[in-house]
Amino acid sequence: MQKKRILVAALNWGLGHATRCIPIIKALLKNDYEPVLASDGDALRLLKKEFPHIICLELPSYNIKYTEDPGNLKWKLLFDSPRILNVIKAEKKMTQGIIRDYQISGIISDNRWGVRNKQLRCVFITHQLQVLSGNTTYFSSKIQQKYIEKFDECWVPDLPGSKNLSGILGHLKTENSAIKYIGPLSRIEKRSLPIVYDYLIILSGPEPQRSFLEKRLLDAFKDTEHRILFIRGVFSVEEMSLKNTNINIRNHLYGAFLQQAMNSCKYVIARSGYTTIMDLYKIEAKAFFIPTPGQFEQEYLAERLEKLGIAPHCKQENFSLEKLENLEDFSGFSNFSFEYPFRDLFTLF
Structure with a gap:
């Protein structure tokens, strides 16, 4: 049949x-x-x-x-x-x-x-x-x-x-x-895994704003001692590499590999896109949001989540490492199942 x-x-x-x-x-x-x-x-x-x-x-x-x-x-x-x-x-x-x-x-x-x-x-x-x-x-x-x-x-x-x-x-x-x-x-499921990365950075969204944020984050973290997995969110065969071996860069992660990465990091830095928010909700993550400039929806969601005490945020042009210092003051996401x-x-x- x-x-x-x-x-x-x-x-x-x-x-x-x-x-x-x-x-x-x-x-x-x-x-x-x-x-x-x-x-x-x-x-x-x-x-x-x-x-x-x-x-x-x-x-x-x-x-x-x-x-x-x-x-x-x-x-x-x-x-x-x-x-x-x-x-x-x-x-x-x-x-x-x-x-x-x-x-x-x-x-x-x-x-x-x-x-x-x-x-x-x-x-x-x-x-x-x-x-x-x-x-x-x-x-x-x-x-x-x-x-x-x-x-x-x-x-x-x-x-x-x-x-x-x-x-x-x-x-x-x-x-x-x-x-x-x-x-x-969400395609992501919560798993109990050891912490491998201090920060998981997930970039997404249309150009040229994706590239603008990528440059800003790489400049900010270039001398970092934190362990970072940096997912660029691009489909490209050319891999990017840095002198700082604490930063592991990937163009994209699929399926089980992305799930493992999200479950083995302390904090996530990402756009406040709704799909990303649903993923973070599923794994009860702590996150820092940088909304896409000019996208009212992302700006609204980031502001709302900060007011609710779930996750802090800042504008793209204002990002600095100091902005991450109060992450522990926020509850992170709770999954109501x-x-x-x-x-x-x-x-x-």
Whole structure:
């Protein structure tokens, strides 16, 4: 008997959307579904690496790039909106072809607005029911909510109620039966391992801000005596090496290797991207956040977590080693172990 095929599509904006789809893909396999994966760029490369035996298809690229001046990002996205709308139209048309060619029975789309079809049950995954964009937040949130309404269900990878990770991003004042809180999604599991590194540095996100932060951190730690694992978050065959042997540099870590690294460090330094926050929540880590300049969501999450006493943060241009001195004054993350059973979620299909 042919297993039901579910199309799982992830947005390529950093690697977070692809990585948080990994536990969903594994759950589909475990529950006797056959996932078909779709994305573009680095996100697609990551999915191919994690699931070499699963069909992986390329979708049109949104090609969202950051500006060098963070203050111009919102206006660049606004300027790019006609092109993005064309990409949504193209991926919607391509989705129809994928459904026909691969006999798809249902769709799970992580922030890809055009990957849907009226003839099938379709799910949208997002932690952003509200999209923070400064003085245009009301309009960006309404656009997001309008697109979400085109899907049968919206799965929010967070906890319901006041003890949650996403705050106002993932929680509206009015209830909606189509919204399901499925618990934080992470490919990382907590393990009891000896401490090998003082700091694990995880870089992520679009250029040029990733490179700006990389340079700043390498300059700050160049003479350090701390043991550091520095994950650059790039797909490159060229390895970087430093004279300081206390700093172990890797371009990227996958699966079990990343899990081992995260469980064998004292502290994590990272962007305050939501996928990273979910990973740190899973392993109950202590962290220091440096939000991507100009990305309102990351700035909000970093500020919120500091106010809650969970993790400190600073702006990228203000980072120095002295900023790390008060890490022990913060509680770190606590895992409340909430999880919506995937078997129940998949009955939609």
